Amino acid sequence: MEGLKNPNGRFDDRQDLLSRIEKYERKVIPSYEGKVHELTHKLRNRPSICTSVSCIDVSKRIGDFEKDSKMNPELDKIRSELKRAEEVIREKDNEIEAKNKELREMTNMIQKMAATFNTEMSKQEILIRELNDEVVDLRGQIRVAIRVRDYEKDGSNFEITSDNEVKFQQNGQSNVFEFENVFKPTTNQPQVFNEIKELIMCALHGKNVSLIAFGPTSSGKTYTMRGDEENEGVIPRAINFMLEHSRHDLATIGWQYSFVASFIEVYNDEVFDLLDEKKKIKITGEAVTSNKIPIKGMRDVNHLLQLADAQRSVASTACNLHSSRSHAIFQIYIDGVNKSGETIKCSLKLVDLAGSERAKESGAQGEQFKELTKINQSLSTLKKCIRAQKNKDTHVPYRDSKLTILLRDSLGAGSSKTMFIAHVNPNDVCETDRTLKFTSDLRSTRIGKATVQTGQ
Template identity: 35%
Template sequence: MRKKYYNMVEEMKGKIRVFCRIRPVNRSEAAQGGVVVVDKLDDHSVMVDTPRGPREFQFDKVFSAESSQEDLFQDTNRLIQLVIDGYNVCIFAYGQTGSGKTFTMVGDKDQKNPGIMPRAFNAIFDVMQENSSRFTFKVSAYMLELYNDRLQDLLISQAGEAHAQTQPHSPARRVEIKRNRKGVVFAQGAETKEASSAQELFALFQQACNSRHISATKMNVESSRSHLIIGIMVQSKNLTNGSVSTGKLSLVDLAGSERAAKTGAKDHQLKEANSINKSLSALGDVISALSAELPHVPYRNSKLTQVMQDSLGGNAKTLMIVNVSPSECNLDETLTSLIYATRVKAITNNAQRNVESKEIAQLKEVIMRLKSGQTVEEVDV
């Protein structure tokens, strides 16, 4: 009970919540002996057997290898309501290559066990349906990958992009990370598409996943070679008082940190791994600076940290899910991930609702109509 109420107080203070998920032993680890050195003690504690003795880590919630996708989402689902209410929310998965991040966030290939992302799509539209008598809603999304330190738009087909680049005087589409006056990060130049149902949003998501860079390594049959970044904007208008709120849900499946000797990465895979490790190192520097409350936080050192600037030390309600292997052969990487996650727990965000009054919302609508060349009557203002 003490831990439960402590966690509630920390969340109210703006602390980033951190979940830990221990995946089952896989075939490769079982073939090597499969000695389990990571164990869930209780709902908030993880014990790791190290050569120097047992080491305990505390988190907001711990999920064992037996936990299902549904179990994990039940503790994540309430963040969706905050997006509808006008808050910025970020959920991201962290861990070494092969620790189960993409399974946690995306799910399996045939979607028999969907992850947080597809479940979140359904939850958004379920909440909107429940509130449809009092609010009107508009949902839009962008989907990007950060590959070899370059942001790529996953909602533009590769064929379409290649065709655009062959046209004379047609500049290559460039996606850049910007922040608005409220500190909210957005992707300038990225294709943003509206969705009127969970099915439409999932179709966009499938398109994005099909365009993402993956390849096989010794650690993972389908290793993510890029960071997947999904931004879902939900605008809601209160039919009673006319106020408009805009929430953003950021869903991030980070590529895993890896050592070339373990993954067998060569040639272009080695270049990919170096880029991934460099961006994750920059993320670690940001986490260290924030947890130590240093005056300067090096967000600009990487596109990844720029993307996550409103999620770490920013204005978002943030949940980090650290994924770890239970096996002795991955002990070093597991300890590194758990230490990083412990630092993240110390970071405080200043989450605020993005709400505009009826008058401001009307003025913005008038300005948009004027920009598009439409006539505006005085009664509209």
Template identity: 40%
Template sequence: MSHGSVELVWHLLQVLHEVMQSKASELRKLMDAGAQEWKEKYSIECERRRKLHNLVQELKGNIRVYCRVRPMTDAEAANGCCISFPAPDEIKINNPELGVTKSWQFNEIYRQNSKQEDLFSGIRDLVVSMLDGYNVCMFAYGQTGSGKTFSMQGSADNPGVYTRTFNELFKVAKERSAWKIELKGACVEIYNEEIRDLLLGPNDKKQKLQVRQGKEGNHVPGLTLQPVNTVAEVEQLLNTAQANRTVASTDMNLHSSRSHLAVQILGTMTNPEGKQFSSAITLVDLAGSERLAKSGVSGDRQKEAIKINQSLSALGDVIAARAQKNAHTPYRNSVLTHFLQDSLGGDSKTLMLLQINPCASHVEESMCSLTFGARVNAVEMKKS
């Protein structure tokens, strides 16, 4: 290449560089404008998806009732089964000795052969609702020994609602990479109408915990809230809570839970536009309802059973008041219902897992549970 050609190429490169510099500012403005436009469109679509998802959950019912029947042991099978399923969403009790035949319908019914993943498939969407800023609560209800703890906790090789919920929670949070999401965990038990912080060790200084009303809703001042960023960290909280939970042996269950266990994940979510949402998902393994004569408890165990039944009765009163659309809902009649107030009213999403023992010798307890479940199913949730 000749010297003149080299100079020409060099001159053209300089001209091109000057043109690019002169246009760089304009190009940056155009790119920034385009990015802002896409950011605004993304924000609009996120809000639209949030509203549509919430609408779907409302159409399914803000309080849903899922019924799960556990398998019988060989010893129970000798007494016969009192449960049948006339239709996919129908459960029936038939007991000739008592002259009882009655059917109930619920949102979902899981039979004796159902798997843990089957149950969670009907719960998964509620995790998204929590990250969208709605309070979510799921509580397992049923007589002592009906399988509540298995459904909620499961085992290492067959995890229950807790672990599956945590996995889904962090999975969805990770997918929302443009959001800022901060999560904290708490574990409490409600024992004899007292709130106990299960994340405190036996030698830790403990204060009396009470539910208080704040501008963001009910909360428990002084409760341990530990930041969690992984499923493993939440599992560690749960292991600590289980080690500190109150259990005892009764005639109905060798390891009967003597308190209500609540595992709560509280979240603060900020979308790309800076709009902030706060909400909580609360998973509750209720203490088992039991008849004193049948459980064979006495002394302290009897006092515990009485308190358990009173709190479950208070839960029934709250449900009944909402179903009848009473002007007053008696949340404060029990520490349990006061603690769950924000999850049982307003636009919260609540799911009741009704656990049933199908053995004929437990037909009366099963009937009471199914009747209670039907009352819950009748509640129409609206903003307070």
């Protein structure tokens, strides 16, 4: 059929075919049908041949008849092509409908599988929460790890005997101290975080969590918590872990989270906001009003940490050329809501305590001596609070120090999962002895089981 097909003998597409068929139905076919009708009419009304009809008229009529007769095969051909085209269109429509039906069935199957998957994921997430809590609780509500700075091993009275024990000799007596983890001098930053991330996970499950680094000056506390440009510490790793886990694993089961952070320091027993030009903060009762910055990505975290680093109080002493002279408390406030209606509202505290020093060794004088005194006093109060909890005393002296007021929820007055990371430099025998003895008190202290915080 001329004009109905492209040069290759095929229709371009269904719309092209329909357009061409419409053209022939509108113009060509009516023309042929009109001529057929006219010829039929002439034949029916044809007069009998008589002497009044000339031979010329008869010849003309016969010629017209023969001409119109030749058109009939072409018209039949067009009709046949149209019929075949209609059959092709019906076949294509049937194929399309079959494909659409198959697609609908596959879509329904995928939706059912997704619903089943989400249900199973929710069950698994609840189970993981319970197992994670059991693991943490079995290790004691106050967990204690120790990180050992590199030291001269020859002739040392300090020895790492396993992944969970160290042995220390003092005054001819050898004592073994147990820990959740012993981080050796060769342990790197990722390995340290890998051992504590289950505790960070508890915060995403709605529990208040505190991670506290303590130990003498120059033992590596700030390095563990903050890290450096090449080796990120616990603070940036913890935030990145929560952002990634909340946006992927927990998001698939209907959770949405928001995070804001504050960063304060306790310097000379006064509280200052490191995110608000180091403004002094008043503590009203147990409430602290500080500047809070939303965290949506690691760029926000890096900006926040740089801002705090520029404000934190540091000084050079005989024990440490870059000694932190304040206790730094980085706190992340977590709000979570699930599509089921479940909510959580809790916080994660990451604390870098100032290092204890002895005045004689540090060479502190004047303002530095005052700083040293305040640091040691606040750390002494912290130890008193731990021992009071251990002994189940009716009174715990939280209010004797700004530091312990701020940490009271982490030390037994509230609901929290708490972990201390003790830091030691075995070359300093006296401070190592004090630190190890304090860890024994910590591991013997029960502060109660943490509960989910819903904010209601």
